[in-house]
Amino acid sequence: MREGKEEHVPMVVIRRLPKYYRYLGELVERKVERISSQTLADMMGISASQLRQDLNHFGEFGQQGYGYRVEDLYQEIGRILGLEKEYNMIIVGAGNLGQALANYPNFAKRGFVLKGVFDVNPKLIGLKLRDNEIMDTDGLEDFIRANKIDIGIITVPKEAAQEVADRMVRAGIKAIWNFAPVDLKVPKEVILVNEHLADRLMEISFRLKELGYEE
Amino acid sequence: MREGKEEHVPMVVIRRLPKYYRYLGELVERKVERISSQTLADMMGISASQLRQDLNHFGEFGQQGYGYRVEDLYQEIGRILGLEKEYNMIIVGAGNLGQALANYPNFAKRGFVLKGVFDVNPKLIGLKLRDNEIMDTDGLEDFIRANKIDIGIITVPKEAAQEVADRMVRAGIKAIWNFAPVDLKVPKEVILVNEHLADRLMEISFRLKELGYEE
Numbered sequence: 001m002r003e004g005k006e007e008h009v010p011m012v013v014i015r016r017l018p019k020y021y022r023y024l025g026e027l028v029e030r031k032v033e034r035i036s037s038q039t040l041a042d043m044m045g046i047s048a049s050q051l052r053q054d055l056n057h058f059g060e061f062g063q064q065g066y067g068y069r070v071e072d073l074y075q076e077i078g079r080i081l082g083l084e085k086e087y088n089m090i091i092v093g094a095g096n097l098g099q100a101l102a103n104y105p106n107f108a109k110r111g112f113v114l115k116g117v118f119d120v121n122p123k124l125i126g127l128k129l130r131d132n133e134i135m136d137t138d139g140l141e142d143f144i145r146a147n148k149i150d151i152g153i154i155t156v157p158k159e160a161a162q163e164v165a166d167r168m169v170r171a172g173i174k175a176i177w178n179f180a181p182v183d184l185k186v187p188k189e190v191i192l193v194n195e196h197l198a199d200r201l202m203e204i205s206f207r208l209k210e211l212g213y214e215e
Numbered sequence: 216m217r218e219g220k221e222e223h224v225p226m227v228v229i230r231r232l233p234k235y236y237r238y239l240g241e242l243v244e245r246k247v248e249r250i251s252s253q254t255l256a257d258m259m260g261i262s263a264s265q266l267r268q269d270l271n272h273f274g275e276f277g278q279q280g281y282g283y284r285v286e287d288l289y290q291e292i293g294r295i296l297g298l299e300k301e302y303n304m305i306i307v308g309a310g311n312l313g314q315a316l317a318n319y320p321n322f323a324k325r326g327f328v329l330k331g332v333f334d335v336n337p338k339l340i341g342l343k344l345r346d347n348e349i350m351d352t353d354g355l356e357d358f359i360r361a362n363k364i365d366i367g368i369i370t371v372p373k374e375a376a377q378e379v380a381d382r383m384v385r386a387g388i389k390a391i392w393n394f395a396p397v398d399l400k401v402p403k404e405v406i407l408v409n410e411h412l413a414d415r416l417m418e419i420s421f422r423l424k425e426l427g428y429e430e
Binding site: 080103105112174 | 232237297319365424
């Protein structure tokens with residue numbers, strides 16, 4: 001592939017790559033070797049022209065009349081997404097959501113390794129979640145530094161989220177995935193993804209209205 | 216506002232409306248009456264021209280040199296998002312994620328009312344989650360019909376998700392929000408939002424790579 005071609009890829013295209021990666025992964029498992037852009041697009045519920053346009057951002061993967069080599073395309077998208085290396089994660093907040101994420105099966109499979117889970121609640125500290133014993137947040141900064149944690153997941157209540165983010169940033173974390181319903185502030189060099197679950201419901205209500213379900 | 220103007224609004228714009236709605240809601244709570252597009256855009260970390268472009272899809276909200284009326288804009292975006300009515304929801308799958316969503320504080324505030332939680336596990340059936348007693352999935356279809364459920368949230372394991380979706384569809388549900396890591400198939404008239412949490416981590420790993428954090 002052409003070096004440097006991916007420099008100015010729009011974020012909307014990047015956001016679609018994980019979906020390509022998932023579908024191609026299933027095809028790899030089913031030992032499909034080649035697929036036409038039309039067939040892949042149909043599977044994914046998008047148009048073949050969008051698929052071709054998206055993948056053209058990253059170089060030439062397909063051949064006219066031949067289709068894509070599934071395994072090559074899968075590997076290449078994985079490389080583009082940075083999945084050839086492992087990332088170390090922690091979760092701060094071991095309530096239901098933190099526990100659900102700690103047990104989510106698809107993270108480790110993609111190279112996202114959970115190294116620790118933290119909480120302030122003495123009733124939770126010491127409990128085991130799969131391979132992780134819940135630790136006291138007192139040791140958060142030291143743990144991040146000692147274990148070279150890349151990604152911090154925040155699942156604490158809204159009121160505590162900014163303080164947890166500040167502590168993660170001070171300890172040198174590189175990215176934060178925040179589930180608390182508040183827009184956190186972090187320095188520019190730290191990647192921040194705010195997960196606003198209620199926003200998705202508002203998208204659903206918009207679409208219900210559009211479809212005339214409003215009565 | 217001009218009727219019918221919102222017909223062809225791009226989905227990327229719709230996806231940003233909940234964020235506008237959240238920020239405006241905070242301003243309403245703080246009793247701010249007016250705000251310039253520049254100030255609001257700065258708060259939200261976007262450009263003023265994007266903000267103006269987005270809101271222009273829905274009519275004329277602001278006045279040159281005067282700014283937006285916060286309360287009016289907040290109400291209007293709520294209306295566009297279909298938030299003036301209430302929606303009835305159920306959750307199927309009362310594990311950690313289902314319980315976390317059942318306890319998520321911001322859903323009811325926006326008019327999304329949880330009417331029931333279902334599971335197949337006899338150890339969970341009968342337990343109380345806030346106001347909801349966990350019910351046996353045997354009664355799922357009857358419950359959906361009797362309670363005019365609009366939105367079904369699926370938090371069961373991957374293997375069970377399609378069957379749950381099929382049952383919801385047969386009982387006449389209008390929208391499905393799926394957290395199982397599998398792309399469900401539903402009829403065109405049913406709104407489907409698949410929440411692939413691992414996709415967000417892949418977006419983070421892409422951005423880590425882009426920032427040169429790779430080794």
